[in-house]
Amino acid sequence: MKRLGHALIFGAVAGLAGAGGATENRDLPGDGPAAYSEDGRYFTEDGIPTYFIAEDGTVDWLTFSGFRRYHAECHVCHGPDGMGSTYAPPLKDAVERMDYYDFVYTVSNGIQNVDTTHQNVMPTFGQNKNVMCYIDDIYVYLKARGDGALARGRPAKKEAKADAIREFEDECMAGG
């Protein structure tokens, strides 16, 4: 039931591209988690968005975009490069603990953990297009950081932005 809730939120806000998997087997080189790609996005065998980093270090567009969006929307609490701060925990580790659906649920709904020893409060970003239109971007970026596949700092080389990603972005940012 909980899972269904997550999927619904996600589907409504970001539009789950390629769920179910278009390709049976991995058709990508390397040993990263990406099994197949579709319209410039990469997915695991289970159809979960993920990163793709080529041998020469070129990152997929979403990972690059996630780096940018993370450092605009998240880093003022969670620190540079997903590393955490004195204020909020490291998200590069959080995405290793929680799965994609839990991640989207948490960003959408926030966290309230306030008692005598905790004052952890994360706002709800469900209505924030600057975050929710880029939720996959932020997730795959953090996943690449958490897996140790991506070093700190700005990725030096990136794939071009696919037309499908541009169209999705325009539609999502313009949408009500």
Place this chain on the structure above:
Amino acid sequence: MKKLFALTSTVALCAGSAALANDELMELMNDPGQWVIQTGNYANHRYSGLDQINRENVGDLQVAWTFSTGVLRGHEGSPLVIGDTMYVHTPFPNIVYALDLNDSGRIKWKYEPQQDASVIPVMCCDTVNRGVAYANNTIFLHQADTTVVALNAETGEVKWTAVNGDPAIGETNTATVLPVKDKVIVGISGGEFGVRGHVTAYDMETGEQVWRGYSMGPDSDTLMDPENTTHLGKPVGPDSGTNTWEGDQWKIGGGTTWGWYSYDPELNLVYYGTGNPSTWNPSQRPGDNRWSMTIFARDADTGMAKWVYQMTPHDEWDYDGVNEMILSDQEIDGQMRKLLTHFDRNGLAYTLDRESGELLVAEKYDPVVNWTTGVDMDPNSETYGRPAVVAEYSTAQNGEDVNTTGVCPAALGTKDQQPSAYSPRTEMFYVPTNHVCMDYEPFRVSYTAGQPYVGATLSMYPAPDSHGGMGNFIAWDNINGEIKWSIPEQFSVWSGALATAGDVVFYGTLEGFLKAVDAETGEELYRFKTPSGIIGNVMSYEHDGKQYVGILSGVGGWAGIGLAAGLTNPNDGLGAVGGYAALSDYTALGGQLTVFKLPD
């Protein structure tokens, strides 16, 4: 004990008399044995007239006593001492303790407000609070949720509360308040949430709002007179707070007012600076964005702006103009002038005539500052008072979705709110600074009330080709616009400095050291490692004939966010060394007051 008596009877005699209440406060400020205002005095000198601890004996300093605040967050500001009572505040939930200095710091009373925890995440960059204020036997606290509370200084009982803003649209508070005459002057935070900044005066006795001046908007909102309010000596003209914005953008224009305030009783003017315009993407808000990034001089009684000076028109780097305005009377070219000195986030230190707003000096106080070649100082020039922007470092000229690299300083500024000290003995300013540069890439964002409205990606790193550290502690000559000496620090210096009549200057470091240096030479004379990183401000007081120095530890604030994990260095592998270590290797969260004295 005597002092407290004197104080209580003065209050009794003067009850209801505003002017006298102000006189009482100023009298207390002039007593070096007390620390009655966060900034040391109205002029923001952060100078203690006590000289028992001096440069000969400061090396013998030892810990007298300590106090745990019970809160593990960034501790900015400092305690106050009035009579025999010390008032200590905490970050959210904004507890206030009154400690009895005659009884080993026994807690006389404790006030803990009930605040909605949903305010925590709308506070950009930690839940800091820069301390309480005192006047008229009352302690004034401005809570995170923007509630202003007046507490009976003897009992902690609430006298009145006033609500200054709405956290649901991102309005919060981190600053202290300024008691002036019969008013309490109050600012607001939330520049990263698209709020419109304002300064508000509340009646000290009742909490009723007396006036409010916005940073932008029509003249009736900004409290500007088109003829009599001046910018660099010229009338600002009608609607100056809207006519450099596109459409209604001024309504979410930023220009918040969360810094330190100063006051000149003779001129009856309050001085403060305004923050960045919203968003951080300059292409999304064409124009000068007046009056963000501006030094304001307002009449304390009416709020009317006498003069303004916009330091960074059309900000492209998040260089908030909120840092303290330090007031001094000094000689320039053989003439005594009433001066205002301000160390801006943008890396320039300004000296102005505080009566007229005339610009006298504008010089870089860190040599690595590179976004500007300097300020046009020719009054006859079209661009008088404007900084010349270097195209290579202009995030507006480079445009959206372009990563502008190597900009110095970073958005943290060459200095953030951490306040400087001024010693009238040496006529030098002691300035805690950041030595950090950045890459800055603006992009388009949409505005949602109560949600972050940032619109830029930042990467920060220690200033390249320098000492590798991320901070300096400098002594500054505000007349000649020169650094007198500079102490390199591994991390940004995020603690407020204190200068004393003993010719010692104190400051804290992010690793947790309290340091004492020689006011003339900068030579280090003493250091002690407190339990957590220091972002609080050093203060001093006297009790039973003995001088004490107090400092809050508790790492956090923007420093704790940016530096906890360390900063990346774009020159990695090119021989850069050392400086970009992680703060988390040196210190952990804390919340403690440490008080020092000389051995008996």
